[in-house]
Amino acid sequence: MGIRVAVAGASGYAGGELLRLLAGHPEFDLVAATAHSQAGAHVTAVHPQLAGLDLTLSATDAASLSDADLVFLALPHGQSAAVAAQLPESVKIVDLGADFRLRDAALWERYYGGAHAGTWTYGLPELPGRRELIKASDRVANTGCYAATITLALAPLIAAGLADPADVVVVASSGTSGAGRSAKVNLLASEVMGDLSPYKVGAHQHVPEIKQATGATSLSMTPVLAPMPRGILATVTARRLTGGDPREVLAAAYADEPFVHVLPEGSWPHTAATSGSNSCHLQATVDVDSGRLIVVSALDNLGKGAAGQAVQCANLMSGLPETMGLSVFGVAP
Amino acid sequence: MGIRVAVAGASGYAGGELLRLLAGHPEFDLVAATAHSQAGAHVTAVHPQLAGLDLTLSATDAASLSDADLVFLALPHGQSAAVAAQLPESVKIVDLGADFRLRDAALWERYYGGAHAGTWTYGLPELPGRRELIKASDRVANTGCYAATITLALAPLIAAGLADPADVVVVASSGTSGAGRSAKVNLLASEVMGDLSPYKVGAHQHVPEIKQATGATSLSMTPVLAPMPRGILATVTARRLTGGDPREVLAAAYADEPFVHVLPEGSWPHTAATSGSNSCHLQATVDVDSGRLIVVSALDNLGKGAAGQAVQCANLMSGLPETMGLSVFGVAP
Amino acid sequence: MGIRVAVAGASGYAGGELLRLLAGHPEFDLVAATAHSQAGAHVTAVHPQLAGLDLTLSATDAASLSDADLVFLALPHGQSAAVAAQLPESVKIVDLGADFRLRDAALWERYYGGAHAGTWTYGLPELPGRRELIKASDRVANTGCYAATITLALAPLIAAGLADPADVVVVASSGTSGAGRSAKVNLLASEVMGDLSPYKVGAHQHVPEIKQATGATSLSMTPVLAPMPRGILATVTARRLTGGDPREVLAAAYADEPFVHVLPEGSWPHTAATSGSNSCHLQATVDVDSGRLIVVSALDNLGKGAAGQAVQCANLMSGLPETMGLSVFGVAP
């Protein structure tokens, strides 16, 4: 018998991707999937891509979740703390929300509002030393999708002294599933197809998380909504401090990583190549005109940016092989 | 040690999907992947979604393929026969092309041109009695993507006497990967996005295959190119001969099938729900105004319509569980 | 001084397209644009593509509309009658809704619900004799977008005796703007991109309108939502009654029409070529296998399918050149 897992918030996009990954996972047995307004619905009424899975969504309450060995929380930002507080200490938790990511309570309150719930182990296994921390943790705060994309690109270059942590400029475009499954006019297909639209320009709530994770001290980030369902492409530029080769630094940092691929020279990441996978693709160069470092990073916001990352952390927390149930390869075209 | 397999035509879209499926298959070991103009290239230069796979494409010749226990041919229509002729009889073959699908040589010559190469076991396991034939075959002609979509919708209704085989009208829209990976202006993103365009109206080469597989005797089929990379949606209508319920007929026909799902009443198939999977989704009704049967069928043209179907057949031919290495669930959104 | 016009329902997609066309019209002066929840908003907050137009939306009431010589009603189906009843007889009206299209009150009630409001002159100028009726009318019911697409393809073939009115099968795919600007989960970009999904299969509310306009007596129509913002592509098939050439019949019917183009032989309509225009593109053939007539029709659902058609009718009703302020040419790619 395997490890018993549950998903809270199973009706959203990250929740659906979690169900898909868990259905194919050899060791995790799904014992509950909960939802709010969709409680009581058969899973295929909510996620038609899961036709063939016999599962009914239940209401999100402690009772239906406490039976699991490990719970994934895929709830809207700010709702995880209340659910987590009702679960026994013996139940491991991976939170896909932002609630427990930040160490600085003041920053939480400024960007998200409400009281800060606390700080859990930050769930990005490829950061130095972090894999062991995750293995030893019962509570893990999964990275945000933008933060995962940008941190994997930037953290090694700051750590190696190549990139100036005080001069970082990022423009990152996300597919629409990153905006969630809420019925808003600006997310309608009619509005999005054929369109690129920036949002929260000048003050995005993920900036504190990215600074905390990368060591950047000043960072301009402009997020853009792109006409595709999945994927994030981040262009990360920074003032170059020393003459090292940024590609070599990244290649060395991720040489043994199964999910982070520094592409062959001359190949640049693009989002479709990561779709449906848990991989992140990276490439770097030095700009001819400005001399700035440019790193481009691509991943699937629902994969390595959310559900895949969460399963990777859960594998580590459960003593399983880190790659179990996850795909290195994208579904393309 | 597993079963040794090879892919000829690995640089195309169906070839790339085969490589992805084989990389995750527990029993098939890929020993060769061949290409024409891309021979010598690393696989990630051709299929960036396979970053992390260490494989170089070789030239398509008998020597590099003969070492395998089973060969997948994913070549342009008309090129399979020459390659197949050079392979030892002991090597099993699944041909994803049209070369060996038709029983009627005259129809082959009219629609495809050139000499008819012969007829192999038709590889659609869900047709009555066909699974056993495939298991017993060393040579299997994989279904075409349109034919798979339409046959699964129509064959049981004709067999049960509900649908008039002499009065069938089909309109089927396909994603662009169905048109292959050739650099043509009409397949450019600028031309396709935001556009629906019919093609080969009035005389599509897949009609004889569909008639042969379904038992239809007169069939109008209009194919449409749709602005999406994957997926086929077929609307199949036929004059109704008897008063039976078409949904019940389909549900009975596929009750034990792992990959063919008749959706709950009121739910209609859509392509995205099958993307990346080997599933086909079906629903049927009787039109209020005309009394015609309407069946809608959706699948992934590269999955159940090509590479997934081929792996399913190869599993059967190799004595493996039919579902091995294949996903029931789609990657959505 | 020009002719004073007003738009009720200016916040929707058809309303926005009307405002765009009217802003470029040499003789129509927009004196009011009304909305419901968006009343009081500047037009660019609702339609950012109209940046540069100085206009504030007002509330939809008789007072703000009565000042016009001609009013366009672009309201949800069922809401036009109430507004129309409050307008003076001297104000001409073009209704883009379904309220006044059907002659048969029973059919209205069955498909739309509620009481039938009445029947106005049906606004498809290219039907025989209809142009003169529209010129003489003060109240015109604009065609539905599906009805316009299908009627232009089918009506001449039934009238000429080529097509069997009792055996018509249509599959028509529409871009998402046809579904309106309401915030529904199934219309989200994440759900629609990469997807084709049929809806209202077997009983679409536009069937009675299409039968009334074309003379068909039995018609199966399956509508499909396509991943593009604009455009309808209809594949219309019918049993062939006589040996005439369907393309010649259509070419003769529309020889003098500025907006209906029967394409050169071998060219098939596609939606992008009509985007932003008031044109409809047509092509026809006889199916090799079944002998059925196949006509493909493409137009812009917001252009010739809604706002453009409405302006064309308004031009006729106002004694202006029929093509004034309308573009024959599409915006592509």
Next chain:
Amino acid sequence: MGIRVAVAGASGYAGGELLRLLAGHPEFDLVAATAHSQAGAHVTAVHPQLAGLDLTLSATDAASLSDADLVFLALPHGQSAAVAAQLPESVKIVDLGADFRLRDAALWERYYGGAHAGTWTYGLPELPGRRELIKASDRVANTGCYAATITLALAPLIAAGLADPADVVVVASSGTSGAGRSAKVNLLASEVMGDLSPYKVGAHQHVPEIKQATGATSLSMTPVLAPMPRGILATVTARRLTGGDPREVLAAAYADEPFVHVLPEGSWPHTAATSGSNSCHLQATVDVDSGRLIVVSALDNLGKGAAGQAVQCANLMSGLPETMGLSVFGVAP
């Protein structure tokens, strides 16, 4: 009788858009449209959106162009000089290619290769003093699409002393029509849909033009191919030198411009709102975390980025109203 104009390179995307605009222009009479491999084809075989236009493409030679008062050259980069050299001095020319944009011959040779053809009046009327120069010129080099987008955003801020010309970072995404109408695998719909891909990272050939037009002295620009047919969205960031409000500076610079719109505070440009128009939308802010200036600029790469801009320049060169035949309003959704 109007002004006689001709288009060389009419088979490409910019050429097609020119034909569309010229067909609706009240004063320009198209006397020739030339092409290379498509010479002899009817225009609708090449541009089906122009159905209804009776025009046959001729071969690109001086004879067929010399009959015009003004010639638009929409040829691949590097081919304009040879054609221009064969035209009489009395024929005015607007070149949409890059050949005559740069003042620095060495930069031309480094980025484009081949000999530098010379320098013509740079065709961006909204730059200070430039409108008068264009009016007085017989030879005008139209801006590049990226350069137009970025220059309109950045030039006033450098001129006003707000933006540090030595510290500019740009990420700009373009729709696929910007890559031209050549049949390349990487531009296939299957590759592009659902995908964002950067290209020419670290050394884009438009950087010298942008620096020349804006006054920037160091500029990092990363271009990204986006899954949409039209539109450019540029995120332009720069170190802030003084405390002025960037939005106010832009609003003052463009207060009287018909085609450049600084949006209301809080509204950010998005590409779809400019599609089919000659407008550019702008918004600016100061980044909370880094203090950098952020300007977002959107336009239609075929409109204000190419054909629209060219017509605007041609209007000025011909003594016509600058806005004649051009639309301020976008076609959306």
